[in-house]
Amino acid sequence: MIQISNMYKMYKMGDNIINALNGINLHIRKHEFVAIIGPSGSGKSTLMNMLGCLDTPTSGNYTLDGKEISKMNDNQLAEIRNFKIGFIFQGFNLLQKLSAVENVELPLIYQGVGAKLRHERSKAALEMVGLEGRIHHKPTELSGGQQQRVAIARALVSDPPIILADEPTGNLDTKSGTEIMKILKELHKSGNTIILITHDNDIANQAQRIVRIQDGEIIEDREVG
Secondary structure (H helix, E strand, O other): OEEEEEEEEEEEEOOEEEEEEEEEEEEEOOOOEEEEEOOOOOOHHHHHHHHOOOOOOOEEEEEEOOEEOOOOOHHHHHHHHHHHEEEEEOOOOOOOOOOHHHHHHHHHHHOOOOHHHHHHHHHHHHHHOOOHHHOOOOHHHOOHHHHHHHHHHHHHOOOOOEEEEEOOOOOOOHHHHHHHHHHHHHHHHOOOEEEEEEOOHHHHOOOOEEEEEEOOEEEEEEEOO
């Protein structure tokens, strides 16, 4: 599904060059559940941006589902994001003026799906995460855990093969975090490839495989269990 070879990402800060990624090699198979773990400043967020086609590397190669991503332009990257990747963010990233179902519909609007089918698919996605009774609630009327469920429904509504979750339990209490991890595990069982970005060892240990990054380099890559 994903092949990264000798990837570097460099940023210029004043007169200094920062190596955010320093020769990353990473392969992720279809249907895997992988946790990428590292402290703040380790390069894991930069790697997430590469995996999510939100940025391109300074050098190296990234192939996703047989397509070379590294040299794509912004429009091509946007198309890959719309159809191949569902995003879940720590901060939920919901639009406050829209209801739960309207937030979930957003990726389908970008894909040009008609209003009736869009609404039906969004309701079904919210039912999958246990929010069938909250579809017309605005984010301010939902708990943190419920808002993250809306974000998960939005991520899966277009049926992308990859779910990329960036610290999805970071803003939640323990009970809500446990419920979110349960949903991610169920999505994995149903066939999605899950890539989870975290700094929490307990969260990482719930994945199939742990990739540990430090100073822009992968220092550990092991199966869990």
